[in-house]
Amino acid sequence: MAFSSPKCPHSSSHFAPSRAPCGNLRDRAFAAPASLQSSPKHLLTRLTSQCKGRDFTAVCRQEAATASTTTAKETTPNGGLLTIPSSSKACRDIAGISTREEEYTVSITVVGASGDLAKKKIFPALFALYDEGSLPKHFTIFGYARSKMTDAELRNMVSKTLTCRLDKRENCGEKMDQFLKRCFYHSGQYNSEQNFADLDKKLKEHEGGKLSNRIFYLSIPPNIFIDVVKCASKSASSTNGWTRVIVEKPFGRDYESSAALTRGLKEYLVEDQIFRIDHYLGKELVENLSVLRFSNLVFEPLWSRQYIRNVQLIFSEEFGTEGRGGYFDNYGIIRDVMQNHLLQILALFAMETPASLDAEDIRNEKVKVIRSIKPLQLENVVIGQYKSHKKRGITYPAYTDDRTVPSDSLTPTFAAAALFIDNARWDGVPFLMKAGKALHTRRAEIRVQFRHVPGNLYKRSFGTDLDRATNELVIRVQPDEAIYLRINNKIPGLGMRLDHSDLNLHYAARYPKEIPDAYERLLLDAIEGERRLFIRSDELDSAWELFTPLLKELEEKKVAPELYPYGSRGPVGAHYLAAKYNVRWGDTNALE
Numbered sequence: 001m002a003f004s005s006p007k008c009p010h011s012s013s014h015f016a017p018s019r020a021p022c023g024n025l026r027d028r029a030f031a032a033p034a035s036l037q038s039s040p041k042h043l044l045t046r047l048t049s050q051c052k053g054r055d056f057t058a059v060c061r062q063e064a065a066t067a068s069t070t071t072a073k074e075t076t077p078n079g080g081l082l083t084i085p086s087s088s089k090a091c092r093d094i095a096g097i098s099t100r101e102e103e104y105t106v107s108i109t110v111v112g113a114s115g116d117l118a119k120k121k122i123f124p125a126l127f128a129l130y131d132e133g134s135l136p137k138h139f140t141i142f143g144y145a146r147s148k149m150t151d152a153e154l155r156n157m158v159s160k161t162l163t164c165r166l167d168k169r170e171n172c173g174e175k176m177d178q179f180l181k182r183c184f185y186h187s188g189q190y191n192s193e194q195n196f197a198d199l200d201k202k203l204k205e206h207e208g209g210k211l212s213n214r215i216f217y218l219s220i221p222p223n224i225f226i227d228v229v230k231c232a233s234k235s236a237s238s239t240n241g242w243t244r245v246i247v248e249k250p251f252g253r254d255y256e257s258s259a260a261l262t263r264g265l266k267e268y269l270v271e272d273q274i275f276r277i278d279h280y281l282g283k284e285l286v287e288n289l290s291v292l293r294f295s296n297l298v299f300e301p302l303w304s305r306q307y308i309r310n311v312q313l314i315f316s317e318e319f320g321t322e323g324r325g326g327y328f329d330n331y332g333i334i335r336d337v338m339q340n341h342l343l344q345i346l347a348l349f350a351m352e353t354p355a356s357l358d359a360e361d362i363r364n365e366k367v368k369v370i371r372s373i374k375p376l377q378l379e380n381v382v383i384g385q386y387k388s389h390k391k392r393g394i395t396y397p398a399y400t401d402d403r404t405v406p407s408d409s410l411t412p413t414f415a416a417a418a419l420f421i422d423n424a425r426w427d428g429v430p431f432l433m434k435a436g437k438a439l440h441t442r443r444a445e446i447r448v449q450f451r452h453v454p455g456n457l458y459k460r461s462f463g464t465d466l467d468r469a470t471n472e473l474v475i476r477v478q479p480d481e482a483i484y485l486r487i488n489n490k491i492p493g494l495g496m497r498l499d500h501s502d503l504n505l506h507y508a509a510r511y512p513k514e515i516p517d518a519y520e521r522l523l524l525d526a527i528e529g530e531r532r533l534f535i536r537s538d539e540l541d542s543a544w545e546l547f548t549p550l551l552k553e554l555e556e557k558k559v560a561p562e563l564y565p566y567g568s569r570g571p572v573g574a575h576y577l578a579a580k581y582n583v584r585w586g587d588t589n590a591l592e
């Protein structure tokens with residue numbers, strides 16, 4: 001049976017969700033005052049507070065306290081132009097100033113449009129949003145980079161990576177053409193205010209005098225973030241709507257460089273304008289974590305040290321750093337995956353119940369739990385690096401075979417760590433993280449191993465290894481999304497033989513609709529001004545505070561990674577680390 005969204009009193013179908021699952025604020029139906037009834041859905045999403053008993057006017061008053069008027073401009077320390085954040089638009093509606101779809105535009109500038117991420121993820125995600133009707137009526141997409149390209153060349157480049165994700169619709173080709181007609185290109189330097197002023201002119205032409213809202217997606221190396229933000233904010237900010245900047249990882253290499261980056265960005269932007277992407281937060285099953293936990297009575301009461309023996313956060317890829325060795329060697333797997341993707345999942349998994357589903361409430365809880373993690377000890381960490389391996393006549397390269405990687409590199413391509421949260425809920429429960437490249441399989445999952453049943457009447461049926469008889473909840477983020485719970489069950493028949501079986505929610509079987517890519521969800525959120533799935537600066541600080549001492553120690557002591565063959569299950573050290581805490585990795589079980 002499908003869930004229906006929780007509704008506020010008097011909810012109107014006009015505001016009914018266009019995207020399905022409940023638990024997502026954006027998807028909730030909610031009542032809006034009559035003055036808002038003509039406004040597009042996405043202008044209203046931030047006003048969900050009525051669902052908590054607050055009225056819209058109060059929200060506006062609150063906003064007015066922080067921003068004098070909607071069209072007011074603030075000046076940052078360096079003279080960058082700031083525009084007041086999004087929900088003011090809805091306040092404008094309340095004040096009778098209309099922002100009907102006819103009257104505003106959203107321009108998305110992909111900075112670094114010639115690069116890999118833009119081609120692979122950003123343009124395809126924008127097309128998917130267009131195809132399903134989630135982009136505003138008036139939108140324009142600009143690619144910006146130094147490479148010389150015409151609009152036609154950009155369109156040609158982009159067209160190669162667009163796919164018809166949505167049910168292979170018949171008119172998809174037509175939709176692609178329509179989409180591509182709204183994509184343009186501007187070539188410029190990243191540190192030229194003049195080049196951004198030229199972009200501004202072009203944007204204005206496309207905006208045609210309408211209220212303009214602008215997004216700059218920084219799909220470029222981090223060392224040029226500040227140059228771009230400076231030029232964009234001084235020369236290409238919207239003067240009458242909002243301006244937002246999406247920032248890709250990596251956000252620095254350690255606490256200090258990340259703090260410097262944040263300081264640099266904040267010379268030109270306020271925190272509300274910065275949307276720091278961790279694309280794992282946009283993955284369907286990661287977003288579902290809170291729903292699973294907070295809206296199912298069978299899980300929430302079990303979510304503590306009392307019933308949970310250990311939690312495992314596992315990321316593995318079956319390919320190496322092919323093509324990204326230059327970038328990777330400066331970062332390593334701990335910075336590339338653990339400090340962000342896995343830590344974010346851990347925070348969502350372990351946080352206390354937030355006061356509401358508002359972005360600030362959720363992020364407050366995430367910061368609290370990250371700060372409660374005990375400092376990482378070197379003896380609780382194992383690092384590895386893949387070496388060459390020959391299998392069925394094919395030779396797979398070592399990490400150091402990459403020409404952009406020094407031959408004596410100690411950069412880990414694999415790491416496992418045991419983390420402990422120092423609070424009442426999680427005292428003593430090991431949270432084991434494992435992340436690696438060039439392993440035997442591609443997967444990302446969360447495994448929750450529960451404790452033994454006290455005085456289990458059937459313990460004789462399980463042999464000597466009682467750990468094998470405990471329940472395990474697995475949330476498989478990818479591939480082949482699923483949530484399954486391993487239980488003990490009687491094998492049908494006259495005897496009393498037990499086995500382990502899975503209660504399996506297999507997404508492909510249960511939900512035939514294709515799951516959107518994480519970038520689609522995140523881009524749409526950025527357009528809508530929904531910050532829940534983006535990283536706030538204090539979250540980032542706490543993540544770096546946790547990992548920086550460990551990273552420094554590894555580098556200062558020049559700890560040599562344990563070598564593991566390309567395509568294997570990784571270094572055996574990871575098994576010893578788990579065994580130290582009486583844990584067996586769930587993904588290496590014969591049962592998995």
Ligand code: NDP
Binds near residue numbers: 115190218
């Ligand atoms: P690229 O290295 O492909 O860079 C994107 C564009 O930036 C290039 O096309 C180039 O454009 C410009 N550029 C590259 N290097 C420099 C430089 N040293 N100085 C000035 N401009 C430069 O990056 P990706 O597209 O792979 O990634 C973009 C961002 O996203 C990076 O921060 C990356 O770390 C992050 N990221 C990437 C992922 C991926 O899968 N690719 C995954 C997660 C994050 P031009 O020369 O035309 O100006």
Ligand code: BG6
Binds near residue numbers: 336337
């Ligand atoms: C990126 C890392 O953030 O995530 C890459 O920089 C990694 O090294 C990628 O391959 C994995 O993302 P996904 O969505 O393919 O699992």
